[in-house]
Amino acid sequence: MKLFKTIKQLQEVLGGDRSNKLTVGFVPTMGALHEGHLSLVRRAGAENERVVVSIFVNPTQFNDPKDLKNYPRTLDTDLTLLASCPCDYVFAPEPEEMYPEPDQRKFDFGSLERVMEGKFRPGHFNGVAQVVSKLFDIVSPDRAYFGRKDFQQYSIILKMCQLLQLDTAIIPCDIVREADGLAMSSRNSLLTREHRAVAPQIYLILQEAILDSVSFTPAEVAERVVGKINSVGLLQAEYFEIVNEHTLEPVNSWEEPGTKVGCIAVFAGAVRLIDNVIFDK
Numbered sequence: 001m002k003l004f005k006t007i008k009q010l011q012e013v014l015g016g017d018r019s020n021k022l023t024v025g026f027v028p029t030m031g032a033l034h035e036g037h038l039s040l041v042r043r044a045g046a047e048n049e050r051v052v053v054s055i056f057v058n059p060t061q062f063n064d065p066k067d068l069k070n071y072p073r074t075l076d077t078d079l080t081l082l083a084s085c086p087c088d089y090v091f092a093p094e095p096e097e098m099y100p101e102p103d104q105r106k107f108d109f110g111s112l113e114r115v116m117e118g119k120f121r122p123g124h125f126n127g128v129a130q131v132v133s134k135l136f137d138i139v140s141p142d143r144a145y146f147g148r149k150d151f152q153q154y155s156i157i158l159k160m161c162q163l164l165q166l167d168t169a170i171i172p173c174d175i176v177r178e179a180d181g182l183a184m185s186s187r188n189s190l191l192t193r194e195h196r197a198v199a200p201q202i203y204l205i206l207q208e209a210i211l212d213s214v215s216f217t218p219a220e221v222a223e224r225v226v227g228k229i230n231s232v233g234l235l236q237a238e239y240f241e242i243v244n245e246h247t248l249e250p251v252n253s254w255e256e257p258g259t260k261v262g263c264i265a266v267f268a269g270a271v272r273l274i275d276n277v278i279f280d281k
């Protein structure tokens with residue numbers, strides 16, 4: 001496994017791989033790696049001849065400067081974890097390498113960016129698209145791997161590829177959970193002991209929502225989820241929305257066609273956690 005800090009170094013080795021017609025799988029991350037990330041890297045290794053993992057805490061996608069400052073940075077541990085995975089190249093640039101000049105590009109994701117994360121984190125998805133499009137430009141991956149935990153991000157990346165006419169295949173990967181059901185996230189390491197103890201309630205309540213969907217309308221299910229989260233104590237729901245998998249439009253009736261996804265954002269103290277479940281209807 002080789003570590004690169006500059007675009008030029010990475011592109012040199014990738015150029016060699018390309019001339020040998022090797023396929024390239026790419027896993028973009030912001031580091032603080034956990035089993036969820038590693039599962040993406042293993043899948044990339046099973047499906048490609050070369051695997052690139054990027055580790056870059058992208059400033060342009062943070063709408064809250066405190067969140068950017070507190071985001072966990074654990075490069076040495078990340079490299080140790082990746083060494084036991086099928087990872088050939090790690091790209092860990094400094095911000096100046098990625099943004100020698102401010103990125104002024106504005107993407108238009110239409111209604112996809114006006115709901116849920118887009119509504120509560122203004123500018124977030126524009127920053128995600130800025131960095132992911134730059135990374136795709138640098139790596140030119142055949143396949144790129146994204147966790148379904150960031151469900152809306154996955155939809156945005158698909159749309160970005162369509163807007164930029166990129167032919168990288170975007171591969172969604174299942175959510176990886178702790179034994180108690182909490183979705184794995186780099187932010188989990190920031191939870192206090194008390195908040196960590198109650199955080200698994202999020203997934204339990206989402207599972208109850210699936211059971212509730214037999215007897216209640218989508219709006220009623222949503223109201224019950226928010227009520228239950230807020231009654232846990234130490235948890236505060238920011239939103240819970242049941243949306244169509246493709247359009248991210250709110251679902252009004254279970255009879256509507258298409259897969260429905262229940263997406264949630266919850267504050268556990270200062271730490272914002274997201275999760276989602278699929279309503280199989």
Ligand code: PAF
Nearest residue numbers: 028029030058128131150
């Ligand atoms: O999901 C993430 O960790 C980030 O949003 C990504 C895709 C690496 C872009 O910075």
